[in-house]
Amino acid sequence: MPETALGSFPDVGASYYLSRLPGFFGEYVGLMGARLDGAEMLACGLATHFVPLEKLSSLDDALCKATTGDPKIINNIILHDFSNKNPTLKEKSHYFRLKTINSCFSRRTVEEIISALEEGDKKMDDWISWTIQALKKASATSLKISLRSVSTYTALRAGVYLESDILPHREIDAVDPKSRHKGNLETEILLESKGVNYTSIRPVYIYGPGPLNYNPVEEWIFHRLKAGRPIPIPKSGLQVTQLGHVNVSKSVKLIIISKSLR
DSSP, X not given: OOEEEEOOOOSOOHHHHHHTSSTTHHHHHHHHTOOOOHHHHHXXXXXXXXEEGGGHHHHHHHHHHOOOOOHHHHHHIIIIIIOOSSOOOOTTOGGGGHHHHHHHTTSSSHHHHHHHHHXXXXXXXXXXXXXXXXXXXSOHHHHHHHHHHHHOOOOOOGGGBOOOOOSSOOTTSOBOXXXXXXXXXXXXXXXXXXXXXXXXXXXXXXXXXXXXXXXXXXXXXXXXXXXXXXXXXXXXXXXXXOEEEHHHHHHHHHHHHHHHTO
């Protein structure tokens, strides 16, 4: 690998990043399984800094010698001393095909995408011909699921809501723009601005076994119940919540995908 792209990435699925790519580049990358190099990631906005391979060792030394944990200072070390702000895209970069990608991969179905590509293939374009053949060789079901996962975002958290003692809690309740899950709200705004159809799921507290449940923070509740110990109730005691099993959350997502494929 000739270079490294650096950035700050939230703990979300791949569809989150693909949905944030310019135009319909995310649909192209998701369906084609395209691999982006450091320069392309910087151009797409997935990365914030580009560090050439030959500078990585020096960057590592500089970070080790830093006497502060201030993110601004650390960022300045990378940005001003080691990063390349304008790396050159390779001649055959996918990014140079963004105009054609936006035109063809903006379609709602895989079949429509292929038809749009075939219409453009009348110009005897080798890249378009290769793209068509790659799509036709791939699993039709996998392509449909990939397209759906990129064009929709279906895993938002209930933590985005503004705290309230008014019950019951409803999906239309006010949200907190300062929530630690505000990235989820920003994703909704982005999808709406692009005119993308999406389904927003806001599960409450999820429990169940890993690896399906990557963050079993509610496990302590069940340990206390089993041990016969009391469960502490915060504040006024009106903050009633729900616990949903991880398999239920998984089933809901599968139902949404299966219905969209019909």
